[in-house]
Amino acid sequence: MQEDLRVAVVVGSTREGRVGGDVGGWFVRCAAARAGVVVDVVDLAEFAIPVCYPAAPTEAMARFARRIAAAEAYVVVTPEYNRSFPASLKQAIDCAYDEWRAKPVGFVSYGYRAAGRYAVEQLRGVFTELHTATVRDAVCLDLLEFDSTNTDRYAHAVSTLLDELVWWGLALRDGRRARPYCA
Template sequence: MRLVIIVGSVRHGRFGLVAAEWLASQAGLRTDFDIDVIDLDTVWLPDVMFMDPTECKPQAVQDLAPWLAEADAFVVVTPEYKRSFPASLKSAIDWYDEEWRAKPVAFLSYGGASSGLCAVAQLRQIFAEAHAVTVRETVSFHAHHDQDRLDRYNGLDTAGCPFNTGLDAARAMLDRLGWWARALRRARETEPYEPATQHCLGE
């Protein structure tokens, strides 16, 4: 199965890329995932979207689409900014539709008093509207920005290795993500997923 890890922050000095690379290394120890890391800072998705859905999408959006379409599962790596997630991540979600449908999404979060879990709570609602399935298990890192250096973060040693609590959370999340990825891929192969048609009241 193909696992795509998405780095949601585009800020300078972000912790997200470090966290994504660590998670990719943990997923790489398994035999059930082929892994891609997509950094939104390098894909250059446009900030402005079109009102006309028939208009041709920008080239950057078209270039990323196959990578998302071929994924069987996603992990979104998100910080928490002002109790929410970054605009770059919302834009990336909104540019695509079918690529998310009937696929599982897990979260690795960081930042703030909630360790990014406020951002995750909002993302669960958004991915539900995208017809994706979010998994319960998460990985979260607390107060990463309070450290002078990323490699001194309270969940990582100087080699970038997490403490056992981080490892246990990652293993549990990847186990659950793998279960959903297998189940939903079988379901999509049996019957293509189509969102239900919504009807106005009175129809």
């Protein structure tokens, strides 16, 4: 029997009054119904990652990197701010490096009009540089239409994202076990 895939859901907004916690919670509830997946919520609001990096990592930075290292796949929940993603998310992403490598990343974005698609577009480039495999399909939520109690509307998008993430997660897990990744 195959062991469950460990998926970290990274909630990328730390802004006061954010909806990121609600969107992240909604996605986690959807993902929890998926067999073969164990979810770890990594909410950046719970980490005091400094704006200016110190010479040595702080305990919060090291704790974040350990959580990233323990995961085998990621779903990044991000708002769209000015056609990009929040600085808090970039600061956190940069706290880890090798920990991200050879693992898949999926995206749940939210915003208005473009539903966070520009943030995802920017994040794909960042995660490519970290040697991850970003999955093709994302869950993009227009906050004018989003209702966290109506999961049926987004069920297909969530299922597709998880299908791709699990496939890549298991394939890359097998690959890392057979041959360490080096670049």
